[in-house]
């Protein structure tokens with residue numbers, strides 16, 4: 230758990246982070262969103278002491294971060310930045326092995342870890358380990374960047390626009406991979422993003438900042454249904470609100486018994502995806518794929534519309 234208590238950062242007497250307090254539960258993903266210059270990156274960089282706070286306190290698992298040398302702290306905290314930040318003159322293998330080597334892991338353990346991470350990110354060891362960053366696509370570089378941050382098995386990962394440079398398809402894949410890995414390893418992730426859809430897709434909680442202040446820190450659903458003020462409402466997208474709400478839930482939550490015509494929808498679709506399918510196919514109900522022998526179930530347009538307006 231990360232406890233941020235009244236943290237501020239002043240430059241020339243001006244607070245760019247202004248008395249921010251938040252408690253980030255362990256094993257959750259938090260996205261920090263806000264307008265440009267609102268202090269998101271500064272807040273995040275204070276957590277691993279890339280920037281020293283002016284006042285306030287940050288504790289990680291109960292320990293004040295100022296009690297640990299910055300370089301030691303950063304070995305324990307994974308950090309991913311936009312454009313990956315890989316060392317250009319080092320191979321993929323050496324990039325990923327950086328922190329484990331600093332931690333003096335033995336050679337076999339390091340190789341095992343590099344193999345495991347490349348496999349996790351679907352990069353063939355024999356083909357990729359000896360390549361240099363410039364011999365990779367942008368998406369591959371990005372995945373190696375995340376792999377490197379995970380190498381020392383940190384229980385906290387800080388990510389600053391990690392997927393900003395990726396095309397929409399690779400980006401969606403990278404987001405779902407990250408979510409899977411986070412669930413599997415149980416780490417805590419703090420992520421800065423400008424992409425509101427990304428924030429909603431990935432996060433357990435979203436922090437909204439403006440002019441150095443934290444306006445609201447809450448679950449995505451709460452931000453949509455009970456925004457703290459008009460700025461938050463605008464930030465989470467008034468026009469998109471109903472669709473974002475639908476994207477937070479699966480169709481099983483509103484499925485009902487009964488038949489419907491046409492192609493069956495996969496049971497793991499979100500309500501937003503189901504709505505899109507029904508509108509596109511011009512039906513007012515669709516069957517949901519069921520295991521053999523189970524009674525037929527369906528999702529209807531009217532249930533979806535009701536769910537979109539639920540507070």
Ligand SMILES: Nc1ncnc2c1ncn2[C@@H]1O[C@H](COP(=O)(O)OP(=O)(O)OP(=O)(O)O)[C@@H](O)[C@H]1O
Pocket residue numbers: 240245263264265266267268269270271272
């Ligand atoms: N070293 C510095 N000296 C003076 N001002 C700084 C310094 N670093 C950042 N700032 C200012 O602090 C404010 C917050 O910057 P920060 O990078 O945290 O914003 P951000 O929310 O991450 O912005 P963006 O979304 O554009 O990346 C900005 O107004 C910036 O100009």
